[in-house]
Amino acid sequence: MVKYQEAELNDIFAALADPTRRALLARLEEGKDGLSVSELAQPFDVSLPAVMKHLTVLSNAGLIRRQKTGRTVNIRLQPEKMAHAMAWLRRYERFWSDGLDRLAAFVEDRTKNETPTDPPAPQDQEDR
C-alpha cells in the first residue's frame, strides 16, 4: 500500500518536473470538456510526436485521461492525483506558514508606525 503510494508520487512529481507538461496541464484546466490532441498541441512549439510522449507520461501518472471518440482522442484533466502530491507537500506547510505569520506581523507593525524601512531581505528569512 505504502509502496504503491510511493511509486505513484514518483510518477506524479516526475511528470510535473517538465515545463511543457505543466503547460499542457494548465491548458487543459481551461476547457471543462477536454481537448483533442491537435487542439491541445496547437500553441506549443513542440512536434506532435513530442506532445504525444508528454501526454503518455501525464497519462501514466494519472494526471490526464485519454478517451477515443470516433477518430479523435479527447484529453481531459484528472486532477485528483495532484491532490496526492499536495497532501504530501502539506505536511511542510507549518514550516513556511510560521514564517509567513511572522512576516505578516512585521508588515502590520510597520504600517502602524508608518516609518518606512526596507522589508526583510529573503536571506534573513532563510536564516531562521
Added chain:
Amino acid sequence: MVKYQEAELNDIFAALADPTRRALLARLEEGKDGLSVSELAQPFDVSLPAVMKHLTVLSNAGLIRRQKTGRTVNIRLQPEKMAHAMAWLRRYERFWSDGLDRLAAFVEDRTKNETPTDPPAPQDQEDR
C-alpha cells in the same frame, strides 16, 4: 522571471520524484536544528555516497541547506521552495475540492447512522 520560476519548479518537482529524497526530507522535518550527514543517512539502506548525491539534488533545488560547522556538515530543511510547488498545484485545487466536498457529505451521511470509531492512528495519517 517566468523562465527562472519554470526552471525552479523543474528542479523542485524532479527532486521530489524520488522516494529516498522524500524520505530524507521527512527525516529532516523531525529535527528543528538539522542533522549531520551520517545521522541523516543512518536509517537508510543506501550507501553514504548515494545519500550525498541525493543531498546535492535537494540542495540544488533549494529544498535543504548544507552548513559546515567544524568537521561536520549540518543539513537543514528549507521548506520555502516547497511552498512554490504547492502554489503551482493549488490552482487545480478547485477541481478536486468539488470532489472532496461530495466525499465529505457522503462520509457525514454514513457516520450519522454509525457508532463512533477510534481516531486514526499516526501511521494512518502518514499513509494518506
